[in-house]
């Protein structure tokens with residue numbers, strides 16, 4: 331997987347641009363969440379591809395590197411198995427039936443964002459990815475074994491997520507925060523840059539269908555869990571709202587909250 335992605339990222343920029351994200355799309359090569367020419371860009375290259383259901387794939391964005399398609403499909407199928415094992419467990423924690431979360435998604439959508447962070451000589455000035463939470467139910471992340479790039483926000487500071495070899499990191503996203511009425515908060519995270527070495531990471535996003543109406547589950551709003559904290563919003567509208575703004579900590583999640 332890493333080797334195949336590296337093949338893509340080391341292509342000349344003109345080659346990579348053949349897969350450039352259209353301005354009204356989220357799939358393809360480029361940077362999302364860019365809303366102004368004044369904004370500081372992130373020190374990284376990325377390509378985002380929708381994987382499942384396969385009818386949403388836009389093959390014009392898939393690099394035609396040998397083995398690319400097979401490698402992404404094999405990796406994504408393996409990660410999908412992890413996701414469909416995790417969701418029933420999270421469902422039970424939320425007081426739902428085993429199949430509850432699966433049902434709430436209508437259809438489970440899976441996409442992959444491949445990130446490449448080149449070496450950087452101004453690591454104190456630029457970030458690989460600005461602070462944000464993911465607009466997902468969960469994100470399943472594969473990162474390089476030998477570098478600490480990912481950091482999570484905890485209390486007043488940033489805590490590095492030290493890679494454990496052959497291990498995936500699972501992050502809670504905004505969708506789970508809403509369904510759980512804030513009991514499981516989406517994690518604010520960022521990626522830092524390195525001077526000595528490049529880094530890659532692969533984030534698999536597990537999200538509901540665009541048409542799903544997001545709102546806290548009934549059983550997460552009671553005397554024990556407290557009053558309703560989040561508005562009702564169509565998942566697709568939430569994503570469109572987020573894409574029109576730059577990444578800035580948990581501001582996207584704050585938008586979902588009921589104003590008090």
Ligand SMILES: O=C(O)CCC(=O)C(=O)O
Nearest residue numbers: 443445459480521531533
């Ligand atoms: O590179 C990383 O470890 C984080 C990437 C990330 O947060 C993302 O792609 O959403």
Ligand SMILES: [Fe+2]
Nearest residue numbers: 463464519533
């Ligand atoms: Fe992220």
